[in-house]
Amino acid sequence: MRLALPALLLASVSLTFPVFAADKSPSDAKTPDARTAEASPVKDGVIKEGPASLLPADSVTHHRLTADGREIAYTAHAGTLLLRDDQGKPGAKVFYIAYTMDGAKPGTRPVSFFFNGGPGAGSAYLNLGAAGPKTLRFPADDPTDGANAKLVDNPDSWLPATDMVFIDAVGTGYSRPVDEENAAKAYYSVKKDAAAFAKVIQMWIGANGREASPHYLVGESYGGIRSIQVADALQEQQNLIVNGIVMISPAIEMGFLDSTDNPLGAALTLPSFIAAHLDETHQLTPAAIDAAYSYALGPYLTTIANARPQGDAAKRFYAEVAEKTGIPENVVAKEGAMLDPMAHDVRSRDGRLHGLYDFTQTIADPYPDGIDNSNSPEMTLSGFGRAYGNAFTGYVGNDLGFRTALTYDLLSMKVNGAWKYADEGPFPTRQIPVLRKLLALDPALHVFVANGYFDMACPFGTTRWTRDHIPVGADRIGIHLYPGGHMLYARPASRAALWHDVQGFYAAARGTETH
Known part of the structure; x- marks a missing residue:
């Protein structure tokens, strides 16, 4: 399968994350429990070793942004949430950035959870490309020149319409598993990824008292598959029904992409x-x-x-x-x-x-x-698109105060190579049956799909065919096409048009003004 970029993932309420004993000879006198404790990077409930131990404490900063014709005061929270296995042991530290508008009513203010795709892509693409308060601007005369891309204020940020939480999937960005040897078994598959994301979302909602808020999912590329699976996992495992799903350049059925x-x-x-x-x-x-x-x-x-x-x-x-x-x-x-x-x-x-x-x-x-x-080289993933990683590292460290020695894993080929598209049943896991079920069960669910005309990785024809073959709720799936490719938001005019359409989607889904 091709790496279907940007645009991410986890499994059931009980996430299993086995911890294996160190490799000792049969004559070793230590008990199995002692050997396991010795091998574990977790001591006394604290992560002491490995990349996850290098993640710093959360950072909260305050900012202002001019967007949608007005100045907005907002708070940025860059931090991590700890996933545990079904025995309560630490399994992974999941990095996120939450942008919340100051002074808004949490009970009526929408909150959207963003993730990219790959599998293996961090959330920097959607954050600095489409919806966050900053955007990476490429030279107008050569948009493939990543060396001269500049980080600027984003006049098309989605903040006027919704609070935003950008989440890095385990093994991508700054999110790190506690036990890297067994991370693939615990997290790198369609269902387990969706369950982990659902749990992270539930944890953030609970920690911030946002149960009454309208909830949305935003996924890019493989994030289309992830958004469907996470919506299903939230409903089945966390008792949370989402109000809407936004898919940008989505992969929906992997079989269509070959x-x-x-x-x-x-x-x-x-x-x-x-x-x-x-x-x-x-x-x-x-x-x-x-x-x-x-x-x-x-x-x-x-x-x-x-x-x-x-x-x-x-x-x-x-x-x-x-x-x-x-x-x-x-x-x-x-x-x-x-x-x-x-x-x-x-x-x-x-x-x-x-x-x-x-x-x-x-x-x-x-x-x-x-x-x-x-x-044959590809200029987006291997070329100018890499600029998002360096820009994100500087932005998170300098503007948001979250500094770490870890390298931001913009595109993890380790995660991509280990990914399982089917834990059981047909390969690859099919999404249209799940989407059909969600639309039938949830009459208020609306889906917004954005495609670039020139995207060959996730062509717009696949989205149109999917919508045309949905028997219930097809009228609640809106398809929007823009000049551009997979990262259609890299074109300023298309990013502005996307924001205009998304703003209307949020307002229509709520039947009222969103701010």
Whole structure:
């Protein structure tokens, strides 16, 4: 599975986190309990060893922000919450930043819980990219230049509409498991991740007296899957029914994101290829996008799902796909028109390499003569997107007073590589049945989905297909498309448009003003 970026996770109310004894010879005279205590990084109930022990005390600071045409006073709380296993032993310290508007009524003020995706991504992307009081601004003349990105006040912060709690999943950002050897078993799977997130959210709500507040979940990328699973875990395990879910560039069904020998996956990806070409030729309109989707799910899908065309029929078909996407006809033919957005020859053109996460962004192709797909660089995750990590470290330490020797793990490949998409049942775990259940059980649940036109990692076609196949509550799922890619908020105009639409979503869901 491709790493479906930004945009995160835990399991049941009782989180199991086994502690194993040290490796001793049979002749060792110590009892099993003594050996276990000796091996444990926890002594007398306090975390004494390992990365989790390096996390400092919470820091509370006060700030002001001009947003939505007014000055807002708010409090930032950067700190950790301690997850324990079903025996009460420390399992992980989970890092979060909470932004709360000063003077607001906690009983009516919405609170939203943010997490990114990956799996393995920290919450810095959504915090400094979309909704937090600060945003990372990339140079207008070259948005792929991460070295010259600057942290500035965010005029499109969501703070006027909702208090915000950004949470790093265990093993990402500053969140650390107590026992790293056994963290994968305890936390790195769809269900266990969702349960841990649900518990962290319940703990924060209880500690801050926010039970009566309207509650929302905001997830990006794999965070789409996480938001569905966390909503279900909150309801089943913590007795908390959320008011709404916001998904940004979501992965919902992982099977849709693989176009290899998958006609439906290829068809749902094609409109994003077409959208990028429409943008390049200055023809991008909602009507053109509707036509692209109809073509992809109609003539295109019918053709690729049947026997591969031959002769003149094949030439006509490949020429048609090439014309609609701007991808050379010989490449389309080589791929059998089932275009793999990760393939180097699909992304490489005229000495430029197009981005998986925004197909309209390009860098100079370091391998214009071709290279194995797995070695073809991607400018978002490996390039300019890394600037979020350094900016976040400075912001949290200097502005919020939370200083630690730990490196902020923006993208943990260790977590991603260990991830289990199915604890039991079908692989990967399916989300549409869970979403269908939530919409049927909770008639007040509303879902807001934001997609970038040019996102090839989580194409907007997958969201549209999902919404169109929901039998109950589809009218409560709003799909919003913006110029941009996976991190659509990196474009200032799209970030502003997203905030405008999200503000309306919060107001409509509450049936009243949110401030």
